[in-house]
Amino acid sequence: MKQAISFKLNGKPVTVPVSGDESVLTVIRTYLDQTGTKFGCGLGECGSCTVIIDKEPVRSCMITAEDLSGKEVITIEGLSPGGTLHPLQKAFIAHDALQCGFCTPGMIMNAYGLLLKSPKINREEIIKGMDANLCRCGSYNRIVDAIESAAKEMNKN
Amino acid sequence: MRTDKEMDPFFGNTDKPVTYDRRKFLKNLGGGIVVVFCIGDLSMPELYGQNIPVEDLNFNAYLRVKENGRVDCYTGKIEMGQGVITSLAMVLAEELEISVYSVDMVMGDTELCPYDAGTWGSLTTRFTDPPLRAAAAEAREVLLGLAAERFGIPKDQLEVKEGIIYVKNDPTKKVSYAELTKGQKIVKSLEQKPEIKKAKDFKLIGKPVISLDAEAKVTGKAKYTGDIKLPGMVYASIVRPEALGSKKLEIDATKLINFEGAELIEQDDLVAVIHTDPEISKKAAGTIAVKWKEPEAKADQETIFKYLEENIKENKVFEEQGSIKEGRDLSDKLTEATYLDGYKAHASMETHCATCYFEGDKLIMWASTQSPFGTRKQVAEALNMPEEKVHVKQIFLGGGFGGKSFNSQAIEAAIIAKKCGKPVQLVFSRKEEFLYDRFRTAALVKVAAGVLKGKLTYWEFDIYSAGTRGTDNFYNIPHFRTRNFSQQGIHQLGTGAWRAPGNNTTTFARESHIDVMAHAAGIDPMTFRLNNLKNTDMIATLNLAAKTFGWGKTKKQGHGYGIALGQDAGTLVAIIAEVHVDKATGVVQPIRIVCAQDMGQVVNPHGAKLQTEGGITMGLGYALYEELDFKGADVKTNNFNNYEITRFSKTPPIECVFMDKMDAKPQGGGEPAIICVGGAIANAVFDACGARVYRMPVSPERILEALKKV
Numbered sequence: 001m002k003q004a005i006s007f008k009l010n011g012k013p014v015t016v017p018v019s020g021d022e023s024v025l026t027v028i029r030t031y032l033d034q035t036g037t038k039f040g041c042g043l044g045e046c047g048s049c050t051v052i053i054d055k056e057p058v059r060s061c062m063i064t065a066e067d068l069s070g071k072e073v074i075t076i077e078g079l080s081p082g083g084t085l086h087p088l089q090k091a092f093i094a095h096d097a098l099q100c101g102f103c104t105p106g107m108i109m110n111a112y113g114l115l116l117k118s119p120k121i122n123r124e125e126i127i128k129g130m131d132a133n134l135c136r137c138g139s140y141n142r143i144v145d146a147i148e149s150a151a152k153e154m155n156k157n
Numbered sequence: 158m159r160t161d162k163e164m165d166p167f168f169g170n171t172d173k174p175v176t177y178d179r180r181k182f183l184k185n186l187g188g189g190i191v192v193v194f195c196i197g198d199l200s201m202p203e204l205y206g207q208n209i210p211v212e213d214l215n216f217n218a219y220l221r222v223k224e225n226g227r228v229d230c231y232t233g234k235i236e237m238g239q240g241v242i243t244s245l246a247m248v249l250a251e252e253l254e255i256s257v258y259s260v261d262m263v264m265g266d267t268e269l270c271p272y273d274a275g276t277w278g279s280l281t282t283r284f285t286d287p288p289l290r291a292a293a294a295e296a297r298e299v300l301l302g303l304a305a306e307r308f309g310i311p312k313d314q315l316e317v318k319e320g321i322i323y324v325k326n327d328p329t330k331k332v333s334y335a336e337l338t339k340g341q342k343i344v345k346s347l348e349q350k351p352e353i354k355k356a357k358d359f360k361l362i363g364k365p366v367i368s369l370d371a372e373a374k375v376t377g378k379a380k381y382t383g384d385i386k387l388p389g390m391v392y393a394s395i396v397r398p399e400a401l402g403s404k405k406l407e408i409d410a411t412k413l414i415n416f417e418g419a420e421l422i423e424q425d426d427l428v429a430v431i432h433t434d435p436e437i438s439k440k441a442a443g444t445i446a447v448k449w450k451e452p453e454a455k456a457d458q459e460t461i462f463k464y465l466e467e468n469i470k471e472n473k474v475f476e477e478q479g480s481i482k483e484g485r486d487l488s489d490k491l492t493e494a495t496y497l498d499g500y501k502a503h504a505s506m507e508t509h510c511a512t513c514y515f516e517g518d519k520l521i522m523w524a525s526t527q528s529p530f531g532t533r534k535q536v537a538e539a540l541n542m543p544e545e546k547v548h549v550k551q552i553f554l555g556g557g558f559g560g561k562s563f564n565s566q567a568i569e570a571a572i573i574a575k576k577c578g579k580p581v582q583l584v585f586s587r588k589e590e591f592l593y594d595r596f597r598t599a600a601l602v603k604v605a606a607g608v609l610k611g612k613l614t615y616w617e618f619d620i621y622s623a624g625t626r627g628t629d630n631f632y633n634i635p636h637f638r639t640r641n642f643s644q645q646g647i648h649q650l651g652t653g654a655w656r657a658p659g660n661n662t663t664t665f666a667r668e669s670h671i672d673v674m675a676h677a678a679g680i681d682p683m684t685f686r687l688n689n690l691k692n693t694d695m696i697a698t699l700n701l702a703a704k705t706f707g708w709g710k711t712k713k714q715g716h717g718y719g720i721a722l723g724q725d726a727g728t729l730v731a732i733i734a735e736v737h738v739d740k741a742t743g744v745v746q747p748i749r750i751v752c753a754q755d756m757g758q759v760v761n762p763h764g765a766k767l768q769t770e771g772g773i774t775m776g777l778g779y780a781l782y783e784e785l786d787f788k789g790a791d792v793k794t795n796n797f798n799n800y801e802i803t804r805f806s807k808t809p810p811i812e813c814v815f816m817d818k819m820d821a822k823p824q825g826g827g828e829p830a831i832i833c834v835g836g837a838i839a840n841a842v843f844d845a846c847g848a849r850v851y852r853m854p855v856s857p858e859r860i861l862e863a864l865k866k867v
Binding site for chain 1: 238504505507774
């Protein structure tokens with residue numbers, strides 16, 4: 001039997017019926033049609049499904065819907081309210097830090113989580129903090145450049 | 158004499174398209190100015206089956222200047238991250254004198270776009286750019302003709318800027334493409350080569366342009382096959398055996414009753430469950446017990462090389478000169494070695510997906526495929542329907558690297574959709590992705606060679622199962638022979654094209670052994686190569702790499718430098734790598750990589766750099782970590798926790814430089830650089846610690862093992 005749970009998705013309260021043991025990734029992608037978050041491995045090994053829950057970057061394939069109740073979730077769709085791109089998104093474009101784009105939402109959300117915790121992050125810390133996110137096209141160096149420059153931009157304000 | 162087919166074992170048998178009525182095809186386009194162009198007429202060689210022989214259908218892509226002044230570019234190619242969505246728009250915009258941002262790319266739609274065999278082989282820029290530029294130039298001439306008529310003056314008194322035609326010396330007289338196109342329906346067939354621009358007149362080509370699809374991808378708006386949700390769609394979960402090619406013996410689906418709404422789909426060895434909730438579908442499929450008959454295992458990851466060597470009987474001489482015996486007798490130093498390379502997975506971040514539905518007797522499909530037309534054919538054949546009843550639509554791909562050339566998931570989704578009568582989505586799990594991958598084949602290369610006073614005298618190169626792509630000899634060797642040992646059906650696992658098929662393996666073997674010869678001759682590897690190369694373009698490319706790297710500077714303790722040269726898809730590559738090796742643990746840390754390429758005209762230097770950096774980064778994976786664990790047809794590797802690919806922390810600074818050849822033809826960009834990574838890393842590891850590793854990946858265990866022999 002499904003039961004309704006309520007949480008905040010990208011700033012808006014949502015209520016959705018769930019069985020409870022489905023992954024947050026399914027809730028977001030399938031039940032709520034926010035498909036920017038991607039399925040890559042189903043084991044928390046690649047980071048394509050990374051979202052922010054209560055200010056922490058998490059692998060949405062590894063946590064279940066029942067843990068979502070009352071939480072605040074941010075996905076890639078929530079980063080550019082009203083169409084204004086987030087500095088990270090702008091920097092990813094400026095550095096062309098992507099190719100196929102499939103890992104990109106997870107990369108940006110993981111970086112967003114890192115910057116929430118440590119706005120003055122340095123290059124080594126970025127590499128360490130991003131190391132569990134995988135990109136097969138090989139955009140790593142550009143992603144680090146993009147995060148570094150976005151951090152600088154955000155610290156200006 | 159070798160044939161092109163032999164050069165690439167994977168794309169030799171691309172079939173011809175079905176016949177369509179061209180008039181009907183064009184009628185559906187609506188208004189505007191359409192240019193049809195034929196790749197065959199314009200320097201497209203009869204290669205990879207891309208050329209279409211049916212006279213009336215002899216066109217391969219086209220463009221349309223629409224009534225709003227924007228331009229559609231139709232191509233059967235797809236975008237999987239390699240950036241042709243940007244570079245094709247650039248060349249079109251260049252000749253048509255419009256902004257690159259007013260080009261709309263329509264890619265890989267089997268009803269809108271003319272036939273294309275597939276996006277692979279680094280072919281797009283080489284073979285689609287020239288005719289596309291010609292077509293755009295032709296469209297520009299048509300528009301200039303219309304403007305000349307309107308103003309009653311000759312064409313040569315007109316000029317174009319950003320889609321607006323001006324009368325020279327009278328800026329008040331102007332007309333836009335949009336105005337000229339309104340109410341027109343002109344179809345031009347490109348029969349002769351129009352005048353295309355010279356490099357000195359380029360406004361866009363050669364200038365860096367950021368990927369046109371970047372914004373869609375950073376906002377999550379870019380759609381991939383698994384992002385499509387259709388009304389009433391069900392999610393399919395397939396019950397899989399552990400080993401490829403297993404036959405179903407018994408099935409027990411009695412527990413399915415516990416899942417309301419779950420439906421069993423069975424056809425031959427295909428056992429699937431569908432449900433409107435993907436999680437319930439997966440759970441329900443997990444309760445079905447199938448007894449499989451597995452094929453007998455013939456080899457595993459350790460025994461595969463012996464198995465290949467013993468069982469491949471057939472060979473063909475690929476290239477030969479002089480006499481091996483004579484060369485050997487001449488030599489003052491002789492060496493031989495066997496180089497090994499296991500299966501490698503494509504491991505795209507997006508697994509294989511298909512979403513499809515029937516509209517009457519017609520199947521509409523989105524699939525993560527590098528070959529929409531190939532998928533159409535495969536699906537039509539599997540379901541015994543005419544090809545025109547299958548419509549494969551445009552969609553982004555989350556990586557391909559050759560792995561999405563064949564699409565079993567599309568066939569399975571179509572079968573399930575037909576059986577259940579509902580829209581279906583099938584997304585491979587990571588485990589399915591590994592099991593059904595068409596791997597870069599396991600292979601070995603046996604090399605024997607000799608030198609006399611620092612000059613190569615003879616070279617024997619026997620390739621088992623990797624093919625001969627890129628192996629044309631570019632060293633100056635009087636006596637040599639390259640043989641290709643291959644046999645259909647020798648592999649129990651699926652095999653296919655993996656970014657520069659075969660060339661990663663053979664380049665690793667050749668460049669490792671060139672270093673072995675250099676050391677045997679007592680000459681440093683750079684000088685040895687420069688002394689023994691015959692291709693002057695390759696010498697220039699190596700010199701550019703050496704200059705950029707700063708070859709000759711002193712090394713830090715524990716560091717080593719390694720060179721590798723190679724050729725792929727018309728491009729020459731020279732890579733120099735610096736690594737650090739921890740002699741106690743065998744762990745390699747890449748420090749820096751420099752890559753020089755002679756790739757002819759570089760259309761989008763920025764895009765070319767992205768592709769080169771990407772290839773090198775991906776290549777570090779096969780050089781250092783990637784190894785498939787399997788027994789027979791049972792692929793034990795099933796996720797990224799047991800298949801290590803390159804990560805952030807293992808990616809060194811990468812510097813890419815290109816030879817300046819703006820008036821030359823463009824050559825391949827997506828694949829070439831990756832071929833040199835294995836050899837450069839293996840040579841750098843040897844330089845750092847003296848460990849010569851003959852098998853990829855060059856892992857810590859193998860380095861420690863090799864160090865014992867030093």
